[in-house]
Amino acid sequence: MKHHCVIVTGASRGIGAAVAIALAETGITVGCLSRSGQNPCPSDADESLKQRFIALACDVTDRDAISAAMQKVAEITHHDISGIVNNAGIHISGPSEDLAADAFRQMMDVNALAVLQGCQVAYPWMVKAGHGLIINMGSFYDRLGIKHNLAYCASKAAVGAITRCLAVEWAQKNIRVLNIAPGYIVTDLNRDAIEQGPLGAFLAKRIPRGAPGQPQEIGQLVAHLFALNSAFMTGETIYIDGAQSLTD
């Protein structure tokens, strides 16, 4: 099953930008959604590659906005949407005893509810296409207890659960759902802490391979999963963390 058109949320920078670039390099046209609407296409890309990026401003917590953006991408490309990478996410931390209900809700809205709604809006397009692949961006924090990260950990555990439930419900429609759970990847989310704070030295010791991941490593994984077309592979959480979560 060939994918012609795939949506990536949070594609303006970081992991989402790397995913969009990796998919476009395989010939897929990518609808790149983010609040800013910034186009992740490298400035030195050739013309044929540039044409595979459609960048739109869209807040993923607004279901109508996601729906309108997908419609627009389909109109521009004249292709059904057969894939979505629900990658947009935020991180808020702080002591759990002071965690405000609004902060918890905000984290769940962006990191979990928006993932579900992205899947729901993409569903009819995939049914129409006759096949679909959904990749949700979780985190290796989904199975850990991290101090001051209760809301983030809960939101990413929810992503794993959403992935499993939809994989079961939508399998008969030829729609597969996977959850990628990265470890530390150097992006705007943590760059200052890794490059300027003690986190960089800590990770060099803590991650068995000795260094955090790069966004391109997640981009390559996503592009391979779209190319692989492994019909029996669905509902799974794929950890990609340099074995950090396996060691003591």
Ligand SMILES: NC(=O)c1ccc[n+]([C@@H]2O[C@H](COP(=O)([O-])OP(=O)(O)OC[C@H]3O[C@@H](n4cnc5c(N)ncnc54)[C@H](OP(=O)(O)O)[C@@H]3O)[C@@H](O)[C@H]2O)c1
């Ligand atoms: N970096 C890591 O170490 C790491 C590890 C595990 C999991 N993850 C997960 O990977 C995903 C990407 O993380 P990242 O490190 O690449 O983050 P990032 O560099 O901070 O980028 C976040 C992306 O999400 C978009 N975004 C945030 N809120 C949005 C909203 N309401 N509507 C639309 N777009 C929104 C941002 O776009 P604009 O600002 O342009 O709107 C941006 O493109 C997240 O789900 C994160 O939890 C990251």
